[in-house]
Amino acid sequence: MKCPFCREDNDRVVETRLSDDGFIIRRRRACNACRRRFTTYERIEIGKVRVIKRDGTRVPFDRDKIRQGVERACWKRPVRESQITELVAELETSLEGETEVESQLIGEMAMALLRKLDEIAYVRFASVYRKFETAQDFSEALDKMIND
Ligand SMILES: [Zn+2]
Structure with a gap:
């Protein structure tokens, strides 16, 4: 996944959570290049x-x-x-x-x-x-x- 801040494609998932209704997976990611964090969502x-x-x-x-x-x-x-x-x-x-x-x-x-x-x-x-x-x-x- 490309970092939205520095555009590097080098991140790791620091936290994964399922939404209350179980339909969405939320992943907190940390960019290994600029160290900033961002969130991605997976849905059906x-x-x-x-x-x-x-x-x-x-x-x-x-x-x-x-x-x-x-x-x-x-x-x-x-x-x-x-x-x-x-x-x-x-x-x-x-x-x-x-x-x-x-x-x-x-x-x-x-x-x-x-x-x-x-x-x-x-x-x-x-x-x-x-x-x-x-x-x-x-x-x-x-x-x-x-x-x-
Ligand atoms: Zn970055």
Whole structure:
């Protein structure tokens, strides 16, 4: 693995841990050249799931796109990088065995997972995802969250 700091391909694993749900292996690595440390994650590779968009077109499932959306929602919230990684992995795992999934379903799944993590991040994600147009939409989502 190339060191992200000095680009040397010379490191050793100093710690290996399995995520709580058992889906991700996290490895803490130390670069033998510059001595800095970095972390890598191993996760289950899912076969090619295709996403059916609202307009009916199909695109390959894009983990990074989901992750970016979640990261944006978690901006300045007390959510760790590793929690986001696990969320995305959990979502991917739920898609295992599927060949085609509607984008709407993926959005709903991401929201459900995000909600367990941080409610503010959840509302932010929902507001972008569901394209809230009015303050009314927003307050309805909040009411729903509080009443559930
Ligand atoms: Zn290095």
